Amino acid sequence: MDKTHFFNTLIETLRQEFQHAVAASKDAAEYATNEESRAESQWDTQGLEASYLAAGQAGQARQWAEAVEELQSEREDLLKPNDRVSLGALFQCEIAGEPDYYFFAGVAGGHVVHMDDADVTVITPSSVLAGRVLGLRKGERFLLANGLEGTILSVE
Incomplete structure (x- = not known):
């Protein structure tokens, strides 16, 4: 994307x-x-x-x-390229077998944009997911509070 x-x-x-x-x-x-x-x-x-x-x-x-x-x-x-999940990262992760796209921004948290046959959800630093994925790279895993595991699939 x-x-x-x-x-x-x-x-x-x-x-x-x-x-x-x-x-x-x-x-x-x-x-x-x-x-x-x-x-x-x-x-x-x-x-x-x-x-x-x-x-x-x-x-x-x-x-x-x-x-x-x-x-x-x-x-x-x-819009600078990212190799870790941080502010400005457009990343894809898989949580419980489902791939999802996210964009890490300072505002508009929860806003969903549909493009390229996928939904991209904007997350902000105050979101629970941001706290779990901040600083991770492609291939790294994370655990959500509800016990579900996730993997970072790509970071741009």
Whole structure:
């Protein structure tokens, strides 16, 4: 799997997430201020709930924008070749007989990008898996907290 192509795809999917969150925030804000959502009684909280939703969506949009900005600012370092699992590593490992791809980044943990008939999951330093694989090279094994064993198959 080409790391530069993956990285560009990751940035594009995060930008799309940002645009969706902005649109959802605008929709919720419009609904919250719409005449139809005005409270008809003291127990009618529809407009209030929509305003909370708008604020949450705006917060999510900010997180996606910050993730894109951080990844872009670290682009050169993240795309350097790696021989060990570390920040910027695109690696494949096998856990309980199932091969999976991961990208080690400082942000966007849990985000999944589908490409080349495979899913690549972004992990961050705070993830459990990162704590188990950090510093490992191709061929090295690791043990997860649930007892499953894994092997690093490749590191880019």
